Amino acid sequence: xxxxxxxxxxxxxxxxxxxxxxxxxxxxxxxxxxxxxxxxxxxxxxxxxxxxxxxxxxxxxxxxxxxxxxxxxxxxxxxxxxxxxxxxxxxxxxxxxxxxxxxxxxxxxxxxxxxxxxxxxxxxxxxxxxxxxxxxxxxxxxxxxxxxxxxxxxxxxxxxxxxxxxxxxxxxxxxxxxxxxxxxxxxxxxxxxxxxxxxxxxxxxxxxxxxxxxxxxxxxxxxxxxxxxxxxxxxxxxxxxxxxxxxxxxxxxxxxxxxxxxxxxxxxxxxxxxxxxxxxxxxxxxxxxxxxxxxxxxxxxxxxxxxxxxxxxxxxxxxxxxxxxxxxxxxxxxxxxxxxxxxxxxxxxxxxxxxxxxxxxxxxxxxxxxxxxxxxxxxxxxxxxxxxxxxxxxxxxxxxxxxxxxxxxxxxxxxxxxxxxxxxxxxxxxxxxxxxxxxxxxxxxxxxxxxxxxxxxx
Amino acid sequence: xxxxxxxxxxxxxxxxxxxxxxxxxxxxxxxxxxxxxxxxxxxxxxxxxxxxxxxxxxxxxxxxxxxxxxxxxxxxxxxxxxxxxxxxxxxxxxxxxxxxxxxxxxxxxxxxxxxxxxxxxxxxxxxxxxxxxxxxxxxxxxxxxxxxxxxxxxxxxxxxxxxxxxxxxxxxxxxxxxxxxxxxxxxxxxxxxxxxxxxxxxxxxxxxxxxxxxxxxxxxxxxxxxxxxxxxxxxxxxxxxxxxxxxxxxxxxxxxxxxxxxxxxxxxxxxxxxxxxxxxxxxxxxxxxxxxxxxxxxxxxxxxxxxxxxxxxxxxxxxxxxxxxxxxxxxxxxxxxxxxxxxxxxxxxxxxxxxxxxxxxxxxxxxxxxxxxxxxxxxxxxxxxxxxxxxxxxxxxxxxxxxxxxxxxxxxxxxxxxxxxxxxxxxxxxxxxxxxxxxxxxxxxxxxxxxxxxxxxx
Numbered sequence: 001x002x003x004x005x006x007x008x009x010x011x012x013x014x015x016x017x018x019x020x021x022x023x024x025x026x027x028x029x030x031x032x033x034x035x036x037x038x039x040x041x042x043x044x045x046x047x048x049x050x051x052x053x054x055x056x057x058x059x060x061x062x063x064x065x066x067x068x069x070x071x072x073x074x075x076x077x078x079x080x081x082x083x084x085x086x087x088x089x090x091x092x093x094x095x096x097x098x099x100x101x102x103x104x105x106x107x108x109x110x111x112x113x114x115x116x117x118x119x120x121x122x123x124x125x126x127x128x129x130x131x132x133x134x135x136x137x138x139x140x141x142x143x144x145x146x147x148x149x150x151x152x153x154x155x156x157x158x159x160x161x162x163x164x165x166x167x168x169x170x171x172x173x174x175x176x177x178x179x180x181x182x183x184x185x186x187x188x189x190x191x192x193x194x195x196x197x198x199x200x201x202x203x204x205x206x207x208x209x210x211x212x213x214x215x216x217x218x219x220x221x222x223x224x225x226x227x228x229x230x231x232x233x234x235x236x237x238x239x240x241x242x243x244x245x246x247x248x249x250x251x252x253x254x255x256x257x258x259x260x261x262x263x264x265x266x267x268x269x270x271x272x273x274x275x276x277x278x279x280x281x282x283x284x285x286x287x288x289x290x291x292x293x294x295x296x297x298x299x300x301x302x303x304x305x306x307x308x309x310x311x312x313x314x315x316x317x318x319x320x321x322x323x324x325x326x327x328x329x330x331x332x333x334x335x336x337x338x339x340x341x342x343x344x345x346x347x348x349x350x351x352x353x354x355x356x357x358x359x360x361x362x363x364x365x366x367x368x369x370x371x372x373x374x375x376x377x378x379x380x381x382x383x384x385x386x387x388x389x390x391x392x393x394x395x396x397x398x399x400x401x402x403x404x405x406x407x408x409x410x411x412x413x414x415x416x417x418x419x420x421x422x423x424x425x426x427x428x429x430x431x432x433x434x435x436x437x438x439x440x441x442x443x444x445x446x447x448x449x450x451x452x453x454x455x456x457x458x
Numbered sequence: 459x460x461x462x463x464x465x466x467x468x469x470x471x472x473x474x475x476x477x478x479x480x481x482x483x484x485x486x487x488x489x490x491x492x493x494x495x496x497x498x499x500x501x502x503x504x505x506x507x508x509x510x511x512x513x514x515x516x517x518x519x520x521x522x523x524x525x526x527x528x529x530x531x532x533x534x535x536x537x538x539x540x541x542x543x544x545x546x547x548x549x550x551x552x553x554x555x556x557x558x559x560x561x562x563x564x565x566x567x568x569x570x571x572x573x574x575x576x577x578x579x580x581x582x583x584x585x586x587x588x589x590x591x592x593x594x595x596x597x598x599x600x601x602x603x604x605x606x607x608x609x610x611x612x613x614x615x616x617x618x619x620x621x622x623x624x625x626x627x628x629x630x631x632x633x634x635x636x637x638x639x640x641x642x643x644x645x646x647x648x649x650x651x652x653x654x655x656x657x658x659x660x661x662x663x664x665x666x667x668x669x670x671x672x673x674x675x676x677x678x679x680x681x682x683x684x685x686x687x688x689x690x691x692x693x694x695x696x697x698x699x700x701x702x703x704x705x706x707x708x709x710x711x712x713x714x715x716x717x718x719x720x721x722x723x724x725x726x727x728x729x730x731x732x733x734x735x736x737x738x739x740x741x742x743x744x745x746x747x748x749x750x751x752x753x754x755x756x757x758x759x760x761x762x763x764x765x766x767x768x769x770x771x772x773x774x775x776x777x778x779x780x781x782x783x784x785x786x787x788x789x790x791x792x793x794x795x796x797x798x799x800x801x802x803x804x805x806x807x808x809x810x811x812x813x814x815x816x817x818x819x820x821x822x823x824x825x826x827x828x829x830x831x832x833x834x835x836x837x838x839x840x841x842x843x844x845x846x847x848x849x850x851x852x853x854x855x856x857x858x859x860x861x862x863x864x865x866x867x868x869x870x871x872x873x874x875x876x877x878x879x880x881x882x883x884x885x886x887x888x889x890x891x892x893x894x895x896x897x898x899x900x901x902x903x904x905x906x907x908x909x910x911x912x913x914x915x916x
Contacts, residue, residue: 220564221565304492
């Protein structure tokens, strides 16, 4: 059994466990009290703040402990926007941020603010130039992740921070995926992170606000954590978070090399072992432990189920694995295939033999799913000028499977129209065309859903 | 050494510790994921929700786990107010709620809403009739604690709930201090609580919203915990919270009797052992483990320090122990003495011998503080019609000490004016008059601070 979903939640690091257990006895009292139990709790909290600040590269009084990375993001964005309200109410985020950032942007828009979503290239990275173009006189805040949580692509944070700094706009960096590997470079203004992503316990987030950054905490007043995280401090978990951050940093350089070799192996071998696969994300500028690929003609949920049965825990950005039946916004923004999507994110200490076994198991799992799905006959009718595939009512990946089955019947230079009402088809049919060297002509309204027009080129 | 501040934070219950440690191995993964680690986490979360709901007396789908009691209060009040926005924007709270409720009310007012603070009697309890009088056609929500955190007085929640129900207004009950002792009676609509008050770990709050109550969660969207608690679930802590709630409930009936005997003893003996003491809070309708008293002519911080040196950890609502140098809003609303205030809140299992030792130590500690403070000479000047005590620039309890020193020089029927600019004097001089049978005439503006006029009656 191998857990390959560290980007969702990392197993508790042994140092975190030790620190948590040790501080359950010392850290339960109210650190605001002056009696001995309170003073002990305060000492633990202060020491944890010192350690976390050192790892982040900030002053201790710039760092607040919140109850989660999501809470840090929500509080950080709301407070920075309110602090800069005089400048205006325009927010910039990248299109591939974590949902907590995008939801904060939506809440800001619902409240009358405006937001620009900066696009990414096919590798998943933004360009600093795109942030420069998005900046306006009324921009209050810009947000950028340090690295993407679904495909591992590292973002040009230092360049974007410099562009923002020139415009006098603070940059908030969501460092949830990268903080365990090292401090965030560049002249950022706010930073958020989540302890359970680096092997710390659940229930601890970091919110860093650099001195001099205008910040007005929203919501009811609360005196704890500089007014930036309401509620009683969870000191045992905070101590465990800080101790484990220090511990993972101590092993980061060595472990990064090892995990990068393992993910390099997956990136190389998967396309050789499994046909019709697209490995997504930047091949160079990426986190050590994350690799993501999409398999044509595969139902993501069925594939995850097959892999789980073989003892592998991975996640997927395919539409069929989401509660809303829409593909991952990250894959969508990158314009890459979302069907049959698998994200492998290796925890610290992931064993090479588990990766090797994954590579042995994967081809059979993909084949099994494809065989199950390959059964339906394509329902094709010939019209005057073009072949029509009716995939209305069929969910991802069936529309693409049906397209692939008929493309051979189309004369080179001729077109085929795929009728589909599944949301994922809008993303996956163009992605299939790009992978196959066919021309994606465009989308037209149809009686039900849309017609996707493809011209055969090869 | 004895920790007598359980109302701030209870030491971790052994069952909480066991459950936490056991679930660190099983509960770290994302419960939204379908692989085995995620399914195990989901099972733990579901079981904890069932157990907590049973203890509260609600349906599991009515209960969300938040990151703290404060967070539950903030989220509950904001969501209930927004859900009833069509009814109006009027909020009712009692004057003695926890600061999290009062801060939420202030935030609501700052946002353009209105709030009524229902007064309490000298025992600290509200009357249902006062809530009935406060209800208006535009009242969106009423809030009432189940029992007071500073003096232990139990509130008439069922009566107030019934009054609110008749008016069609939901009642939110902050049950932080009482949930370990038993479910909250009455037909309430929302309930909040905090695990570390009953011996659970830090980092877990409960927010219960009854079916049919209009509720619109505020802030950015998040799919976890029915959209009512953003951020990754802290499952090990949640499991520990639920397990310990069940455990403390199992011992509640027996332990309530035992702790009530101990606090009864403190209530009886302290006025006998220490002169010039007022025991505050309702003597009958009160929590088993809390007893609060105030000592005339005593500096609360100095007394806490003396008690800490003798091995007792207690808290105080005196102005000198608060960062804002204002007396506790609870003591203020009750109109009782705030100087030399001591709250003893016994944890489960508190030993009788520790209480006995506290009663032996207290008189000497009070005497020591009074001797230190008794030194300054009163600066008195005789005016035409009244004695004037100039206590400007002197902090609590010095103005009252100076008043006490000169009252004997005032002829019966004559008045003395105490000039003071310490905020606590406004509360403590009238309270001293009530305790001493003197007449408090009133407050007049003065060059610096106020003049408090007292007529000698005895």
